[in-house]
Amino acid sequence: MSKVCIIHGPNLNLLGSREPLVYGKITLEELNKQLISYGQKLGLEVETFQSNHEGALVEKIQQAASYDYLVINAAAYTHTSIAIRDALLAIKIPAVEVHISNIYQREDFRQQSLLANVVQGQIIGLGVLGYRLALDAAAYFLQGGKSID
Ligand code: DQA
Secondary structure (H helix, E strand, O other), X not given: OEEEEEEEOOOHXXXXXXXXXXXXXXXXXXXXXXXXXXXXXXXXXXXXXXXXXXXXXXXXXXXXXXXXXXXEEOHHHHHOOHHHHHHHHHOOOOEEEEEOOOHHHOOHHHOOOOOHHHOOEEEEXXXXXXXXXXHHHHHHHHOOOOOOO
């Protein structure tokens, strides 16, 4: 079974209580549960990881050899972290960048992603649905580009 790691960056552990108008009401625990079960339906083994620490995120990305696909919401590090960008460049597996909010409709400092041109694609502004769409993409590409029923 193909393995996908979903990586959540800083403050996403506060999902559900953090700015619910922007990020929604679902907790990270519940979201991860739903994503693992959605992944199973798509034939994917989904692992999730969250850290508030840049170095821990870099180390997780470096372990990507044990996965077939990465889904990453680097949260605020998206806009600042050359280290996370370099880690994504160093690994050989594809990654998709997810943001719950539409970063292009927000403050200027959020409108640049240092990861955008080192990931396969971005899914932005669709709320937590973006993570499911990222798993759809993973299944699509890992299963030979076949369409999903
Ligand atoms: C975010 C957007 C970032 O700008 C912000 O720092 C986050 C969450 C999102 O999912 O919309 O923490 O990545």
